[in-house]
Amino acid sequence: MPSSRVSMLRWWCLGLLLAAAVGHAxxxxxxxxxxxxxxxxxxxxxxxxxxxxxxxxxxxxxxxxxxxxxxxxxxxxxxxxxxxxxxxxxxxxxxxxxxxxxxxxxxHQIKLVARRDAGIARPQDVQGKTVATVMGTSAQYFMSSWLTFHGLGSSDVKLVATTPSDVVQTLATRRADAVAIWEPLASTCVQELGGRAAIIPSPRVYTxxxxxxxxxxxxxxxxxxxxxxxxxxxxxxxxxxxxxxxxxxxxxxxxxxxxxxxxxxxxxxxxxxxxxxxxxxxxxxxxxxxxxxxxxxxxxxxxxxxxxxxxxxxxxxxxxxxxxx
CATH class of the missing domain: 3.40.190.10 (Periplasmic binding protein-like II)
Incomplete structure (x- = not known):
């Protein structure tokens, strides 16, 4: 077989291999x-x-x-x-x-949502309350930064763990007085509680x-x-x-x-x-x-x-x- 045909055959085979590789990438x-x-x-x-x-x-x-x-x-x-x-x-x-x-x-991605019937309407009302968050996430860091901004420490609240799947019910069933959670779960919490929910002001404590x-x-x-x-x-x-x-x-x-x-x-x-x-x-x-x-x-x-x-x-x-x- 002439060398030119061998070369063309090689290129044709290589093309098939490349096409197969792309197709199965x-x-x-x-x-x-x-x-x-x-x-x-x-x-x-x-x-x-x-x-x-x-x-x-x-x-x-x-x-x-x-x-x-x-x-x-x-x-x-x-x-x-x-x-x-x-x-x-x-x-x-x-x-x-x-x-x-x-x-x-x-x-504003993470918010502190509280129950009004737990006596929380202002930042200072959080002291002594139970706050739930997802540990090891940005929500926990937000809560820590929020407390520091307001002159409070972790010992001034009872911080308990929740999960993304359970956070709404944690607040709705009073297992916590407030939750620190990201959107859209924060809005879902507000929707679930209706008029009993309060979004506590959160200055730019964490971006x-x-x-x-x-x-x-x-x-x-x-x-x-x-x-x-x-x-x-x-x-x-x-x-x-x-x-x-x-x-x-x-x-x-x-x-x-x-x-x-x-x-x-x-x-x-x-x-x-x-x-x-x-x-x-x-x-x-x-x-x-x-x-x-x-x-x-x-x-x-x-x-x-x-x-x-x-x-x-x-x-x-x-x-x-x-x-x-």
Whole structure:
């Protein structure tokens, strides 16, 4: 057989192998926490931005950022969505984990919802009461920061554990006088109690950075898929900015509830894919807090070493304003 035909045959076989590899490529599995914080993901899926950028994405639902992180750590997901605190508390125990960017930031994502019939209407009324929260999450950190802001300590309240699945009933059945919980569960608590509910004012004691977490191995092995994933989220961010009503409708479809609720939840979020120095500063403060509360063992790991900016910087350098890296 002439060498030219052999060469063509080789290229044809190689093409078939590549096509087969693409056809059988594993999808990028993303553990998604339900809530307004995940709107860019909902928009990207609804508008088929993932498909447009050439990445097959499968959502793995989870009830909290902590659950999402555990799915990623177990290998059930390539990417986890979670508040930055989840990684802060694991800076020493999970050095293979990295933060790729933040999807949104909000000082209103977590709320303190109380029962009026428990005698709580103002911040000072919380002293001596039972407060439930999901331990080891940003809600616990919020509550600690809230108490400090109001001149109180953990000994001034009875802090008890609840779960995302049980938090509404914990408040409704009087197992707690108040709950510190994220949206949309905070709004569900208010809806369940009706006029008996009071949202206690919470000054900007904590700004949550809802983050995209992955592993160093995934960044190496699946860099192309992750890059295309980020490209789709940049498109989603732009859509939310120029088509807020259509984005609101997508959020409402995901969460249920009224148009007014979806509008309010969106207004409480700043949807921008970025990496600010503020997230590193917050994570360092959280590590100090966790050590003080004996939530983690002493570790010399600086949270800044868990931030991997290269993928986002390559796509949108202006979105990365880290001073440490």
């Amino acid at each position: 594993q999808p990028l599995k993303v553990a998604v926490s339900r809530g307004p914080v995940s709107l860019p993901l909902y928009v990207a899926e609804s508008n088929q931005y993932f498909k447009a950028t050439g990445v097959d994405v499968v959502f793995v639902p989870c009830k909290s950022g902590l659950e999402c992180f555990e799915l990623m750590s177990s290998g059930a997901a390539d990417v986890a969505t979670a508040a930055e605190l989840v990684l802060s508390l694991r800076a020493g125990s999970h050095p293979e984990s990295v933060l790729l960017g933040t999807l949104s930031s909000s000082a 949550q950075f809802f983050s995209l977490l992955s592993t160093r191995q995934a960044v190496t092995v699946k860099s192309q898929a992750l890059t295309r994933f980020l490209q789709a989220l940049i498109k989603a961010e732009h859509f939310i900015e120029i088509e807020p009503q259509r984005a609101r409708d997508i959020l409402r479809t995901q969460l249920g509830g009224s148009t007014e609720l979806a509008d309010r939840l969106m207004s409480e979020q700043d949807y921008h894919l970025r990496l600010d120095q503020a997230v590193v500063t917050t994570m360092r403060s959280q590590v100090r807090w966790a050590r003080k509360e004996n939530l983690v063992s002493s570790s010399d790991t600086d949270p800044a070493t868990l931030v991997d900016a290269k993928l986002l910087r390559a796509l949108m350098p202006q979105a990365v304003t880290l001073v440490d890296r």
